[in-house]
Amino acid sequence: MGDVMIAVEKIKEGVVIDHIPAGKGISLLTLLGCSSHSKNVALLLNANSGEFGKKDILKISGRELSQEELSIVSLLAPCATVNIISHGEVVKKFRPELPDVLRVGSCPNPKCITKIEGAEEFLKEGNEYRCKYCERLFSPEELVSS
Amino acid sequence: MCFNLSLSIMLGVYMRDLISMRELSTDDVEEIFSLVSSNSLLDGVVVTAFFEPSTRTKLSFLSAAQRLSLGVVDMLPELSSLKKGESFHDTIKMLDNYADAIVIRSPLEGSARRAADIAEACVINGGDGANQHPTQTLIDLYTIKMRKGLDGIKVAFFGDLKHARTTNSLLYGLAMFGVDLLLISPEGMEVRRDVLEDVRKTFDVKIEEKRELDFEDADIVYMTRVQEERFEDKYMAEKVRRAFSLTSELLSTAADDALILHPLPRRDELPTTFDSTPHAAYFEEASYAVPVRMAIFRWVMS
Numbered sequence: 001m002g003d004v005m006i007a008v009e010k011i012k013e014g015v016v017i018d019h020i021p022a023g024k025g026i027s028l029l030t031l032l033g034c035s036s037h038s039k040n041v042a043l044l045l046n047a048n049s050g051e052f053g054k055k056d057i058l059k060i061s062g063r064e065l066s067q068e069e070l071s072i073v074s075l076l077a078p079c080a081t082v083n084i085i086s087h088g089e090v091v092k093k094f095r096p097e098l099p100d101v102l103r104v105g106s107c108p109n110p111k112c113i114t115k116i117e118g119a120e121e122f123l124k125e126g127n128e129y130r131c132k133y134c135e136r137l138f139s140p141e142e143l144v145s146s
Numbered sequence: 147m148c149f150n151l152s153l154s155i156m157l158g159v160y161m162r163d164l165i166s167m168r169e170l171s172t173d174d175v176e177e178i179f180s181l182v183s184s185n186s187l188l189d190g191v192v193v194t195a196f197f198e199p200s201t202r203t204k205l206s207f208l209s210a211a212q213r214l215s216l217g218v219v220d221m222l223p224e225l226s227s228l229k230k231g232e233s234f235h236d237t238i239k240m241l242d243n244y245a246d247a248i249v250i251r252s253p254l255e256g257s258a259r260r261a262a263d264i265a266e267a268c269v270i271n272g273g274d275g276a277n278q279h280p281t282q283t284l285i286d287l288y289t290i291k292m293r294k295g296l297d298g299i300k301v302a303f304f305g306d307l308k309h310a311r312t313t314n315s316l317l318y319g320l321a322m323f324g325v326d327l328l329l330i331s332p333e334g335m336e337v338r339r340d341v342l343e344d345v346r347k348t349f350d351v352k353i354e355e356k357r358e359l360d361f362e363d364a365d366i367v368y369m370t371r372v373q374e375e376r377f378e379d380k381y382m383a384e385k386v387r388r389a390f391s392l393t394s395e396l397l398s399t400a401a402d403d404a405l406i407l408h409p410l411p412r413r414d415e416l417p418t419t420f421d422s423t424p425h426a427a428y429f430e431e432a433s434y435a436v437p438v439r440m441a442i443f444r445w446v447m448s
Contacts, residue, residue, distance in 0.1 A: 111275050113256040117234055119263070133256025134277055135166060137340035 008042045014061040016083040016090075017073060022046050024077050025056025031072050031144060034060055052079070068104050070096040075105060075140040098140060100124045105143030107131045161246075162446050163262040163269045166278045167318035168344075174445075175319070179288055181441035188447050190246030191217040195237075196272065197228075197252040202410060203272050203281070206435035207249045214440055219244055238264040247447055250274075268446040276309050276373070282409050283315035285438045286368070287323075289431040293405055294365055300326040302364035302400065305390045305415055306383075307331040309373035312409045314341050316368065321349035328364055329355045332386050361400035367392070367425075369408045369416050391415045397425060407431050 020028055025043050034041045039062035049055035065073070065082065073080055074096040084092040102122040107114045112134040114120045122129035128137050164170075192211040196204050204220075211218045221241065223229075228237060234257070241248050242265040250258050251272035258271035258278075273279040290296060301320055307313045307329055317337065320327060329337055336342075336355065346353060354362075361367055369392065377383035391414055397404065405427040408416050412428075420426050 109255060111253065111255050113234070113252070113254040113260045113274075116254065117260055119260065131256065133259050134275070135168065135256070136338075137344070 008044060008059065009040075010088060011040065011059050011061045011085055012088045014039075014059065014063050014085050015065055016085060017058040017060075017077070018055070018081045018083060019049065019052065020056040020058060020077045020080050021052065022054035022056055025058055027144070028056075028073065028076050029058060031076065032058075032060070032065070032069055034058070037063060039063065067099075071099050071102055071104050072144065074098045075102075075144045078140070098124060098127075102129055102143070105129075107134060107136075108138055108142045109134045109136050112136070161268050163258075163271075164280055164442060164446055165259050165262055165269065165271045167280045167283050167315045167322075168278075170280070170319075170322070172322050175284065175287060175322070178284060178438070178441050178445045179291065181444040182288065182437045184441070184444055186444060186448065187215040188443060189215070190447060191219060191244065192247045192249060192443070193219045193221055193241045193245035193267075194249045194272075195221045195223070195241060196250075197223050197254075197257075198273070200251055200272065202432060202435055203251065203279075204249075206439050207270075207272065207281075210436050210439035210443060213436065214443055216247075216443065234260065235264055241265065242267050247443065270442060270446060273311055276311050276314070278315045279311040279409075280315050281439060281442055282312050283319040284442065285431060285434050286312070286316050286407060286409070287319050288434050288438050289407060289427060290366060290405075292434075293427060293430075296320075296323040296325060299365040300328060300363070301366040301368055302328040302330060302361045303337075303368050303370075304330050304361075304392070305370050306335045306372040306386055307337045307370070308335045309377070310370040312370055313337060313368075317341060317345050318348075321345045321351040321353075324349070324351055326352045327354070328362055329353065330357065330359065330361075331355075332357065332389060334382070335386055359396050359399075361396070361404070364400045365404055367397065367400055367404055367406050369406065369412075371408075371411060371413055372415060387413060387415060392417065392420065394419075 025045055029043050042059040044057040046054045047057055081093060081095050083090045107120055112131060114133055121132040123132055128139055130137050194204055194207055208218050238261045245267045247268040248265055249270045249272045250261050253275050255275035255277040258269055258274050262269040271278060271280055303313055372383055372387040374383040404425055406425050408428040410432055
């Protein structure tokens with residue numbers, strides 16, 4: 001069977017997250033709560049990418065991303081680009097940066113007080129994050145995969 | 147958080163928390179030590195909330211508070227509304243109504259900092275899981291300062307360095323004074339990597355890790371109990387406990403006048419045969435618990 005071109009309709013208003021590492025698209029879709037979104041959501045897995053070989057792409061119609069959601073994108077897919085679409089055109093394109101203070105994610109330490117209290121907060125140290133409470137250091141990926 | 151600025155300005159009172167050695171400076175430590183000899187008394191009420199067993203820490207805090215004329219209220223978690231499912235947040239909110247200072251111990255790491263976020267009262271960390279035990283560290287440092295001074299010495303840590311919160315705290319405490327550190331532990335029981343890297347990154351200090359039982363003329367041998375309650379593999383705990391107990395032959399590899407410190411309680415890692423030797427400093431160390439914790443109350447509350 002040869003290559004098959006998959007056509008996904010362009011969105012008029014919303015956001016397209018491109019260059020998601022292949023295999024991370026489903027996790028990102030879940031963490032952004034897209035499964036309960038009332039408008040069109042398209043997830044393309046293993047699309048060809050000149051830069052990465054394979055990539056995932058997430059298109060969400062009629063939705064903007066909050067700062068917290070952009071933090072989730074930067075944690076799970078640091079190389080992803082976010083395209084803001086308005087009237088069918090890309091009006092803004094950027095790569096979300098890892099924030100200095102993170103209030104999303106879950107502390108991977110099962111003995112951390114946040115496991116019963118919530119209120120997660122992580123402080124950036126180099127390329128890692130330190131849990132404000134248990135003081136342990138974690139990679140960005142660990143915070144969204146635990 | 148315990149920085150009530152408006153109250154501070156009105157009453158000339160400066161209140162703060164003591165949560166982690168990571169936040170203290172050498173000036174802070176010296177200031178606390180300078181308060182050991184103070185005769186000043188304090189006004190207020192202290193609540194002790196210990197969610198984990200304790201003898202020395204809890205009783206010495208209670209004694210310190212009473213010697214300072216502070217009122218004391220001891221919360222007994224097993225008889226509290228925690229048993230009815232009350233949350234940690236609500237529990238601390240309630241304690242905050244009754245206290246000017248809360249001393250908390252919990253098996254959950256970060257519980258003291260979380261309590262400090264919730265309460266207006268000063269919060270003192272009496273040990274949070276395997277994370278930190280800053281007040282024990284201040285007692286350890288005070289003992290070393292009184293007996294040897296903190297300049298140009300070498301401290302050897304020996305045993306289960308993975309689970310002991312006293313080790314984590316003391317590494318920061320010694321490193322900030324530039325003390326050379328020697329860490330001897332069995333495989334799998336090493337100091338947490340992130341703690342070690344943080345200490346190395348923050349302080350210009352010599353740190354050596356090894357498995358061989360040789361104290362290399364260290365001035366202080368710091369021992370800790372194997373924290374069996376924090377082991378998932380109880381057989382491993384027993385193995386470490388047997389392999390890492392102090393002998394006269396091993397102690398002979400330390401400096402001739404080396405001191406043994408131990409936060410206590412001890413098991414068979416530190417045989418009682420050492421108690422009558424000039425090396426034993428652990429009971430003296432324990433005797434500083436009340437005066438140093440009195441100084442800690444003065445530092446956070448006044």
